[in-house]
Amino acid sequence: MLLLANRLMHAQEINTEILIGMDNSRIVSDTILLEKKTYSAFIKMKDAAEKDGIIIKLVSGFRDFYRQQIIWNNKYKKFTDEFSLDGPTAIKEIIRFSTIPGTSRHHWGTEIDIIDKNFENEKDLLISKKYEDGGIFNSLKKWMDKNSKRFGFYIVYDDDSDRPGFEYEPWHYTYKPVSDLYQREFLKLNLKSIISKTKVEGKEFINDEFIKKYIDENIMGISSHLK
Numbered sequence: 001m002l003l004l005a006n007r008l009m010h011a012q013e014i015n016t017e018i019l020i021g022m023d024n025s026r027i028v029s030d031t032i033l034l035e036k037k038t039y040s041a042f043i044k045m046k047d048a049a050e051k052d053g054i055i056i057k058l059v060s061g062f063r064d065f066y067r068q069q070i071i072w073n074n075k076y077k078k079f080t081d082e083f084s085l086d087g088p089t090a091i092k093e094i095i096r097f098s099t100i101p102g103t104s105r106h107h108w109g110t111e112i113d114i115i116d117k118n119f120e121n122e123k124d125l126l127i128s129k130k131y132e133d134g135g136i137f138n139s140l141k142k143w144m145d146k147n148s149k150r151f152g153f154y155i156v157y158d159d160d161s162d163r164p165g166f167e168y169e170p171w172h173y174t175y176k177p178v179s180d181l182y183q184r185e186f187l188k189l190n191l192k193s194i195i196s197k198t199k200v201e202g203k204e205f206i207n208d209e210f211i212k213k214y215i216d217e218n219i220m221g222i223s224s225h226l227k
Ligand SMILES: [Zn+2]
Pocket: 060, 106, 111, 112, 113, 171, 172
């Protein structure tokens, strides 16, 4: 009973603003920004990796709504102005790699994009090939494959060819003990209504039909371990 009450309380604390990246009160700041429990787990994992000679560097943790909106709007303008795509086609192109503002898992502070610090000065870091055999981040990837779950971290956009949605991201992990709850609460939101009140470019094309497909394919286009 106490456990249930505890869980309900947690769910209530996670309001819409937290879920869409407009409230950062649960984020701790060091040089990196992460949700409190995610931060502690990340530090534990990082220390363990270091003992095995792998230096994990976080390149992206918490990202707020407004940052995602800048990324989105820049891409939207580029695709519609420079490439003359119509709105719906531009959106289709953007969501291969980027989320609609308000819908990024990075808004939760539970997600980490990581590289091997030894190669931090290379350019174009987040390329999936670099994490595979022969790539500069392969030792990091192998260490994570073997150890990350022990610390609560799971790959989100895996290389399962049946998985729809975003492309394979071997650098992106979620802290499942917290993000499971966020994910459950997030799925209860009325995204169309939320997005319609923002300054997101192309929001007029984000209708009910689009949102349903986006949730099925992109939001839920995640590793089967996370469903
Ligand atoms: Zn990411």
